[in-house]
Amino acid sequence: MIEVLSSAALATVQDHGREGYLRYGVGTAGAMDRLALAVGNLLLGNPDDAAGIEIPMFPFRIRFLEDLDFALTGADCAARLGDKPVLPWWTTRAKKGDVLTVGVPANGMRCYLSLAGGVDVPVVLGSRSTQLRGQFGGFEGRQLQKGDVVKAAGLAGRHGHDAAEQGQGAGFGAVPPEHALPAPQCTPSAQPGDTVVRVLPAAEYDCYRAESIDAFWREGWKVTPQSDRYGYRLAGPALEPVRPIEKRSHGIVPGVIQVPHSGQPIIQLRDAQPSGGYPKIGTVIEADLWRLAQARIGTRIRFVQTTYREAVAALEELDAYLLRVRNLIGLVRSSRH
Structure with missing residues (x-):
């Protein structure tokens, strides 16, 4: 479990979205940066449809109420666990009582906090994502507020083999997609930061x-x-x-x-x-x-x-990147047993 220490951060619980309900007037919701959330889940060995916390305003602070593995993906926010820096796109083990501060990103807009096992909220219409317009899903259908206690479906708090298993889930990371995927061809007038x-x-x-x-x-x-x-x-x-x-x-x-x-x-x-x-x-x-x-x-x-053909090829490149990340993480985990 974690406790939210920030107020008015506009952070919400999101997974990959609510598919199949557009015909009923229900939007998809879900993570804005699905790729960042997907890698966070892979790093922690979570199910692909596990939910995380999308953070669009900074700084954002939480307190861990139990030992728990976590990962930060998306924008690099110079995060700190207590007084120690936290690497982006990396798995880290938090101890009970540790305070995580997610700072202001040097670039990028959104950071994703993934917890071992995923954020534990009810599934509504096939998804754990927050639908702000309809005020359902996620954590009580709203953004997170100071004092909220959010549960994780991780292995923390268990004993014996399970606890040891979680400890082996920290201390490695993945190459961010902006460094691993080819960038779209820039227009001649494009400026740095575009x-x-x-x-x-x-x-x-x-x-x-x-x-x-x-x-x-x-x-x-x-x-x-x-x-x-x-x-x-x-x-x-x-x-x-x-x-x-x-x-x-x-x-x-x-x-x-x-x-x-x-x-x-x-x-x-x-x-x-x-x-x-x-x-x-x-x-x-x-x-x-x-x-x-x-x-x-x-x-x-x-x-x-x-073109449509180029769009399909780009999606295949993205899928290949996720497969590489999944395979490398699998090798790391297998080497620790």
Whole structure:
């Protein structure tokens, strides 16, 4: 178990999301950076669908109420366990009473705290993820607050072989995906700190003026302070259609880039509603959503046009990375027995 010592940190319990319920008007929720959470679970030997804690505001502090293995993935937040630094993308053993402080990241937007066995909250509609709009799932359907006690389904508190087994789960790590996966090809005008993601043209792409299409690919789009888990609201040159576009509401998924009447794009994300009527100019490919999740407020996003075949290949690269991580961790664990 852990006790939350921070207030107003907007931290929530998330797993890989609530699949299969869009038809009923229930959004996916789930970790914004699914890749970071997946690696955290692999490092600790957790089930693939185990939940962790997504932390988007810093600093964030917790106290361990029992001995417990944990891992921090996602943004590197210069974390400390007591007065000792904690390596990112690494497994660490906490003792009862230890205080973990997750600091402000030098880059990136979200950090993920994974606990041995996963965060122990009820499964609602097939997922442990917090659905903030509907106020269900996760920890009482809300963000974590100071004083909350969160249970972990780990081996801490047990005795004998199980306790020894958990102790062997710490002291190794994984190469972060930004160093292991090929980056999308940058546009010539991209600047250091820009987030580059690959995009497939969507249904209404050809309904926009040629100069707007050119600006969509050429410009850096600023992530505005109005951005959150529901979507990134971007600022840049207004995108103008050839003629007014009126559409009935239709299904949308995370990654879809919609253009409201203002001409300023909105990228729908994990807490987005499952339907909407704004025209769609593009879709960020699934393999790059983790990159998008780490884009900070005030930084710029650049879109690179891709093809369906390239999008599938990028997803295969991501899967191959996770397989390498899984196999290497398996070798480490087997060598300790």
